[in-house]
Amino acid sequence: MRRRPLTRLLAVAACAALLGAVAGCGDGGDSEAAGSTTVRLGFSAWPGWFPWQVAQEKGLFAANGVEVELTWFDSYTDSLQALSTGNLDANSQTLNDTLTSVSGGAKQTVVLVNDNSTGNDQIIAAPGIADVAALRGKKVAVEQGTVDHYLLLLALEKAGLSEKDITLTPLLTDAAAAAFVAGQVDAVGAFAPFTTTALGRAGSRAVATSKDFPGAIPDHLAFDSGYLREHPEQVQKVVQTWFDTLEWIAANGAEAVAIMARRGGVSEADYRTYDAGTTIFTREQNIAAFTPGGDPTHLDFQADQIAEFLVRTELAPGKPSLDGLLEPKFVHAVT
Incomplete structure (x- = not known):
């Protein structure tokens, strides 16, 4: 579930940024795991993220030559903390939460738009x-x-x-x-x-x-910036797998729904009701979203709006820097 006790998350992110691998704070972005090519990927209960389960069960990560340790979180907040403290290399999360983590000092980079909330x-x-x-x-x-x-x-x-x-x-x-x-x-x-x-x-x-409010609630894949810097080829393979998975789902709809509904703990009929409220982004929609622009369909515009919201509501100590937040090259390189 997409929950965010932000004061706690800010503290965790700041701790990770300042202390790295010091005991009690967890591993930082340049931790021992940064030397591993295995991608520790987290996701939780949101319809736009369930395709990762399909990728795992149908062997699509392996088909792209990437080893992924896929971790399901019953608590969405726990997944945010795991990425901020270096216990994950990547996580599917909202733009709001990525900016909150960045406000607290975490170094994270958005490489893929999974979906936009369009009614859910x-x-x-x-x-x-x-x-x-x-x-x-x-x-x-x-x-x-x-x-x-x-x-x-x-x-x-x-x-x-x-x-x-x-x-x-x-x-x-x-x-x-x-x-x-x-x-x-x-x-x-x-x-x-x-x-x-x-x-x-x-x-x-x-x-x-x-x-x-089109574009106001984007959900995406964020990588620890240190891992991305060390292993761009693994990041590329994960992004490629996402789009291969979408193709597989399109060709095998009934089986895909069964897998995703089972992961979500709902009936297949209930899962289908979420379709219209979550718009999964194609590669073309990703490229358009990453392109700088002056309206809510562009990630840079939306990130600036959300950053101001976090400051205005005193949920962030200051407006987070957007430098290095968005990296579109992996989506552009998808074949």
Whole structure:
């Protein structure tokens, strides 16, 4: 689940940056593992990342000549900490979280866009609340610093409101959804599968979703910058495997869904409902996203917007540097 207790994550990232391999902080980016060609890759419960399971089960990493130690994290936060402390070489995570880690001193580089959220992140309101404007004066539960907090602020701004116009109730996403179903709050910001939980409240509806803000919530593959520097050929093979996996999924849809649903712990029917809300990026869409530009479809623009959000909400001590954050050469080199 995409959870982010950011103060803890910032502390972990800073510790990794300052102390490297000192006991109690974990391995740094230039740790002993940086000498290994095995790629320690983490992922967790988000539909855009389940193709990694397909790659592993169908031998597609091996087909590209790369040895991958694929690790599933029940706790998304644990995967973020593992990358920041050098216990992973790469992780699938949101742009928000990569920038949070960078704010804390971690050295990470985005090499691939897995997907954009196009509906699976939602602001869900109680009966009688027809739109975002009607949230004025209402209690809204959301996990602070998450992409759904970011989505809430975007939606409020579009409606001519700000966070000061609502009563924000900070809760972890699962608890927020439960509080909404119990009638303790008037609205909730959540991501799939907790959107399904929240919509279980009779008469509730989504008044804003990530579909309304194209490009605002990109999910991607981030590498430890030290590992990338030492082993660019392994990074290239992992990126190549991702696109080979997408081809395999397109040709073997039923089997692919079975694999991904099993990994997600949901039925195949439930898994299929997530398709429209998560847009997996093609190579061409990746290249377009990595190309510098002045609107939300471009990663550099979105990274700048998110960096300002982190500072404005005091979830980062200062605006993180974007230098070296985005590296498109691996996507360009895919055959």
